[in-house]
Amino acid sequence: MEKKEMLYEGKAKRVYSTAEQDQVIVEYKDDATAFNGEKKGQILEKGRLNAKISTIFFELLEENGIPTHLVKELTETEVLVKKLDIILVEVVVRNIATGSLAERLGLEEGVELNQPVLEFYYKDDQLGDPLINRYHIYAQQLATAEEIAEVEELALKINQILSGFLAERGIDLIDFKLEFGKDKNDQIYLADEISPDTCRFWDSETKKKLDKDRFRRNLGEVEAAYHEILERISG
Numbered sequence: 001m002e003k004k005e006m007l008y009e010g011k012a013k014r015v016y017s018t019a020e021q022d023q024v025i026v027e028y029k030d031d032a033t034a035f036n037g038e039k040k041g042q043i044l045e046k047g048r049l050n051a052k053i054s055t056i057f058f059e060l061l062e063e064n065g066i067p068t069h070l071v072k073e074l075t076e077t078e079v080l081v082k083k084l085d086i087i088l089v090e091v092v093v094r095n096i097a098t099g100s101l102a103e104r105l106g107l108e109e110g111v112e113l114n115q116p117v118l119e120f121y122y123k124d125d126q127l128g129d130p131l132i133n134r135y136h137i138y139a140q141q142l143a144t145a146e147e148i149a150e151v152e153e154l155a156l157k158i159n160q161i162l163s164g165f166l167a168e169r170g171i172d173l174i175d176f177k178l179e180f181g182k183d184k185n186d187q188i189y190l191a192d193e194i195s196p197d198t199c200r201f202w203d204s205e206t207k208k209k210l211d212k213d214r215f216r217r218n219l220g221e222v223e224a225a226y227h228e229i230l231e232r233i234s235g
């Protein structure tokens with residue numbers, strides 16, 4: 001499958017049209033940003049590593065009954081996916097308090113939550129992806145109540161599947177961000193990516209951070225962390 005024209009360039013990926021009306025090619029870049037693009041950099045080989053890591057997770061989820069946009073891997077950095085209308089609501093699932101939740105609620109980093117916390121953010125770079133709730137979603141018609149119910153159920157199921165898979169590989173799934181999209185028949189699929197850019201992974205024993213927080217917080221060994229995740233989830 002060949003790329004035709006570039007449809008969209010995001011902070012970490014480019015999207016291209018193909019000869020197939022309902023399929024697009026996603027190309028993963030090495031570019032890294034944080035704090036809504038304020039901090040910019042490159043993570044060597046990130047495009048290749050995230051394309052592979054995300055494909056492994058999407059295949060695992062498909063095997064476990066989650067509909068995803070994945071069609072097939074094309075090259076080391078390119079994946080063929082279903083063309084979807086992305087729902088402009090980012091879904092964050094959290095198992096352990098850290099990041100913006102710890103800050104907002106004054107929780108100590110690393111505190112286990114009594115149940116998973118699910119949050120919605122309005123996907124809008126200019127606004128810095130603000131936290132929203134169902135009332136905002138319905139008032140702004142970002143999604144219907146039925147769609148949100150389905151997205152929530154999928155997100156919690158994805159949390160269970162990924163947490164179990166990762167626990168067997170010595171990794172705690174701390175939190176992660178998901179995006180969903182709809183095809184022309186309004187079928188909902190998991191979209192975007194699942195990678196160290198969009199998840200927090202901690203080593204189960206040492207609690208060492210193995211994700212983009214190493215870049216966000218200038219912790220060093222950024223590339224090594226992405227390699228470590230791919231190595232642990234491969235094979």
Ligand code: TMP
Pocket residue numbers: 092098099100101129175176177197198199200
């Ligand atoms: P937060 O604690 O900064 O709100 O992040 C929650 C999770 O969402 C974390 O796993 C990182 C991920 N995330 C993204 O994928 N994109 C983003 O723009 C942000 C802010 C967080």
